Amino acid sequence: RFASVVTTAGFSASAHDPALFIHLSPRGRTLLLLYVDDMIITGDDPEYIAFVKARLSEQFLMSDLGPLRYFLGIEVSSTSDGFFISQEKYIQDLLARAALTDERTVETPMELNVHLRATDGVPLPDPTRYRHLVGSLVYLAVTRPDISYPVHILSQFVSAPKSVHYSHLLRVLRYLRGTISHRLFFPSSSSLQLQAYADATWASDPSDRRSLSAYCVFLGGSLIAWKTKKQIAVSRSSAETELRAMALLTAEVTWLRWLLQDFGVSVTTPTMLLSDSTGAISIARDPVKHELTKHIGVDAFYVRAAVQDQVVALQYVPSELQLADFLTKAQTRAQHGFYLSKLSVVPPP
Template identity: 65%
Template sequence: MDVKNAFLHGDLYEEVYLQPPPGVDAPSGYVYRLRHALYGLKQAPHAWFERFVSVMQAAGFSPSEHDPALFIHLSPRGRTLLLLYVDDMLITGDDVDHISHVKRHLNEQFQMTDLGPLSYFLGIEVLHSAKGYYLSQSKYIQDLIVRSGITDNRTAATPTDLHLQLRGTDGTPLEDPSHYHHIVGSLVYLTVTRLDIAHAVHILSQFVSAPTSVHFGHLLRVLRYLRGISSQCLFYARDSPLQLHAYSDSTWASDPTDRRSVTGYCILLGSSPLAWKSKKQAVVSRSSTEAKLRALATTTSEIVWLRWLLVDFGIVCGAPTPLLCIGAIQIANDPVKHELTKHIGVDASFTRSHCYQKTIALQYVPSELQVADFFSKAQTREQHRLHLLKLSALDPLLPP
């Protein structure tokens, strides 16, 4: 007999059907009451996070105002940080004794396994050396290539063809698009460490609703590129200066179907990349200057958030963050030109206000040195290699 159970938790209402335990009969008209959230219900993640927050606050931690999954503990002996992802966590800090105390406290409250020093987390491999840290997803790449079903041994020098322009009508529709969906979804997660495929994945992910044979062929090229350079890592040097700087650029009307532009940016702390993006803009820009100004506003927003987050890590960015770009600098700095930019006034005003607040400092960079091009357009083989070096994307098995 299935017994209907209805309950209210906060602002959420849910109905489920429970099977009573053997030997228990529910009289007609009675229902079961859940005293705790069950795994799989809408309330479960919220209830789990509330419970975890209460435990961390009892241990003297405070949630970050800029990332609720980051918990911070300050004491005269140093700073301890805990980052939570569902039920996996990273703990680091200056005070080793306090870290041991936190792990004992958590072990008393939850069933917990201590995996020791960080070496593997959510598919990301972490290698330690005297010079710094390497982040890679080489095992994830190998597993993905096996699941893709590629039977040849070919590799590619770059993830996309130069001047690639794909349309939804190219080729014939795939009979079973689920394989395309699976590979693209895996590649999206792979861009966590493989910034070199960000632009290619941005293009291919636009066709997941109706992929064709042509789209799938270009998808296989990305996999062949990854197979040839699967051991590549992001390198974070120990002696890298703690100075934030960013690159921002955009194409103009580059999409052949809807004529929208692509924003590309990269933000680095010293020589270490922290954030990057390749994304189509939400609206059509009527000039290249307008497209670049929209890209500046997007990059500025990310810089502001990173500056806040770095304070939680004990890194105060007192000086303005250099934002290197090619165009739109004068409009972003000069409010007199508002007559020409009323239709993009919000982006212009947002960027300009942070220029005045000394959050950012717009600086011109020649196009050949614009690292953000890596995220907005395809590169030649030599340009691709140079950008990898600039972004500290190295193969630890090979000399730089």
């Protein structure tokens, strides 16, 4: 019913996001984003926005909460320099539910060189708390890329968590206690050009030797997308692992470019895709490679086609400047602080 009402009001559904509705008029563009019974309406046509609010109020019981400050547990604040998004209250509630018995904090969410296995430790007598806390952390990672990697690791043991897994979960909570007010910053001076980083760790899972892909995408100086994901197949080389990570990121970049066009942002130049693997870049660029790479042909051809269509442009980046590395492994204190600053995960001003 909602879709028919907004369509009647002049909106059209986005072909790239079923929750997004778009309206164009001589006065500008209006966007409506819907999630169940919560919505955001924004745009540069205030007259039409007022009309839509009135039309929806005629059909549905609604409350206008004014300028965006809180949405689905995400807090939004603004200054003259830009916007901040955070989940501080969500973290407070999470820590209260966790009922930690001490006040300790830690500076990083995961210890160095930890390789957790399903057989580590003894089974928890009641895994419900572990599952509940990890599930809550998954949603918290929507605004906290600094916990993306440990949450990915801990999520793999929700079916049968052990004592060791729970102790590492508590470390993440103690890290959050010490960084509870950290938030993502989106500078108002940011450009509207996409830049993306792809990285991977080869055979990083000790149980099945599958590799880990990770990426992060920036719109100008604003981090807008990130992901840590285990690869579905075992890779025979680090270059193969990195190429699969590039293919995963290429799909995300393609979608983001479509979405930006829905927002009225012109996307005409290739998106820079940065990787620290010269081998993967070479495979993606070269249509004739050794037969040992034929088993990864789909990923290679997919990335190569995106390069030829000028969707992405591949560029080498030194490993020490590979920002997606933050999402593939635990870091030292110094490295952790460096990546937080680069990703604009900052304390309040």
